[in-house]
Amino acid sequence: MIPRTLFKPEHDQFRDSVRRFIDKEIVPHHERWEEQGMVDRELWTKAGAAGLLCPNLPEEYGGCGPDYLFNVVITEELARAGVTGPGFAVHSDMVATYIATFGSDEQKKRWLPKMVTGEAIGALGLTEPSAGSDLKGIRTRAVREGDEYVINGQKVYISNGQLCDVIVLACKTDPAAGAKGMSFILVEADRAGFKRGRNLKKIGLKAQDTSELFFENVRVPVSNLLGKEGGAFSMAMSKLAEERLSIAVSAIMMAESALQWTVDYTRERQAFGQSISDFQNTRFKLAELSAEILAKRVFVDRCVELHLKKELDAVDAAAAKMLCTELQCKTVDECLQFFGGYGYMLEYPIARAYIDSRVRRIAGGSSEIMREIIGRKLLGEAQK
Template sequence: MIPRKLFRPEHEQFRDSVRRFVEREIVPHHERWEEEGKVDRELWRKAGAAGLLCPNLPEEFGGCGPDYLFNVVITEELARAGATGPGFAVHSDMVATYIATFGSPAQKEHWLPKMVRGEAIGALGLTEPSAGSDLKGIRCRAVREGDEYVINGQKVYISNGQLCDVVVLACKTDPEAGAKGMSFILVEADRPGFKRGRNLRKIGLKAQDTSELFFDNVRVPVANLLGAEGGAFGMAMSKLAEERLTIAVSAITAVESVLRWTLDYTAERKAFGQPIGEFQNTRFKLAELHAQALALRSFVDRCIELHLDKALDAVDAAAAKMLCTELQCKAVDECLQFFGGYGYMLEYPIARAYVDARVRRIAGGSSEIMREIIGRSLFGGGKR
């Protein structure tokens, strides 16, 4: 493996504590959570106490300071263990980041310490039945009446939807203004008219709750507006690079884990009197995947460096997300083949990795959208 030089001693010390937490508090319970469709709420409080939530927030709110590398460590250790249940990334890397960047002092003081401690769980309300990658197509409305917004609409595929205490909700505040008519509003889950739909049944990520959310004349104070009215589209675009980088980090780490499991298995499993790892086909397949993983790991680490310097652009983030998630799907498919019938059994990590991987080419912007972003930049239609 090419040595990684991103992390300082404090990050590696933090990694050790995160790995121990994952092995002690997550791995033993993950199968039960997959059956129940969500993790225990108590896990969030334990994760908060262990420093696994929103670590890059300022110290005044309970974080470690503005250092994205702590978030990277958590993402990698969850992916390394195949622990796809906890929706920590949505909570920490998306919801808390929006509030920390665009929130008022009162919003930050109210929500961020609770989110760090795991007392309040965050969800991001973007996708609707008729609006996925095309965020401008949302229909959820927020109409101002005096000092309140009245919200009506529906969201779907919302991670942390069953457990969330607050939703950063994308709404149309001016339907005639296109992208400039969309706003983010903080909606507490205990507001009258807020309703959680069913916990959606998925082919993968079974331990991570994913919900429909309904808003029926939900009234929130104008003070719940996040940033400026009409500013949501710009806010979302400014945060997409980090979201896609986080997905890429998770995906490339999953590839490395799948390769490690497969190497161990093929070194022991025998066919026709010899370990299947000694067959040329096995060596060639794994060699190709290993080489591709090495190249993409170097690219992702460079993207992390750029992000730390606030220089990661949308095009490079799109490339990292597209390449890493597509390699993840390729790797789990080709590696599962070496496990034979065992690879089709969900008790094996490779089988769970197979079904969990597929959504990565959709969530956070589909591979087709990533290609469009990259393609436009090549022909002068996008900025680097």
């Protein structure tokens, strides 16, 4: 195995504490959370106290300082354990990052310390029934009236929607301006006119709340505008590389975990008087998966290095997201086969991984969109 060189001793120590927290506070409760459709609210405050929320925020807000590797550790350890309920990545890697990067001093002081402690949970309101990967197609409107915005619209598939306290909401402030007419506005969940819809029933990720959100004449002060009016599209584009990298980090770790579960199982399981691992088909299949996972692990780690230096290209992030999520789905599918009927039982981690993995090829930009991004760059360069 090629050694990883990303992490320093402080990251390794942090990984140990994260792993202990997950084993104690998440794994024993995850099945119950899947049945109830969301994690307990108190998990967030426990996670905050343990340093699992927004660790890369500046110390003045309660974080550890600008080091994305702490976020990587958390993402990897959740994937390693096969638990998908906590929406920590949306909260820490997306919502908090938007506020920290584009927010006013007042907005940062109001929200970031509470997000670090878990007192305030964040959600990102982008997707609508008629607008998924194409953000320019959103219809939620924010009309300025004096010192307020009046918001009307609907969002769907919003992670943390049932528990969130603040939403970074994408709205059209100038419908005639296309992409330049979209703005981000912070909307508190206790505003009159805001309503949480259904906690959506999904194929997988059953412990993570995913909601419809409705906005009917919701009034917020103009001071809730995040960044500049009309700047949301460029802001979103600037953060998509990190979002897709985070997905790739999770996907490759899940693939590694599924492979290890399968190696352990095939060594123990007997068939026709020998362990399953003794069959050539088992060795060849697992060897192929191992080699493919190793190659993409090296690629992802290199992308993380580039991101730490602020040099990660959006096209490379798209490639990492596409390759790793498709490998995740391939790995859990082929590994499940070795478990036979047991692989179809939800008490086995491989079964949960199978149903949880499928969304990875959709969320954060579908594989088809990733191919479009990569293809445009290729053809654009070929024409120069």
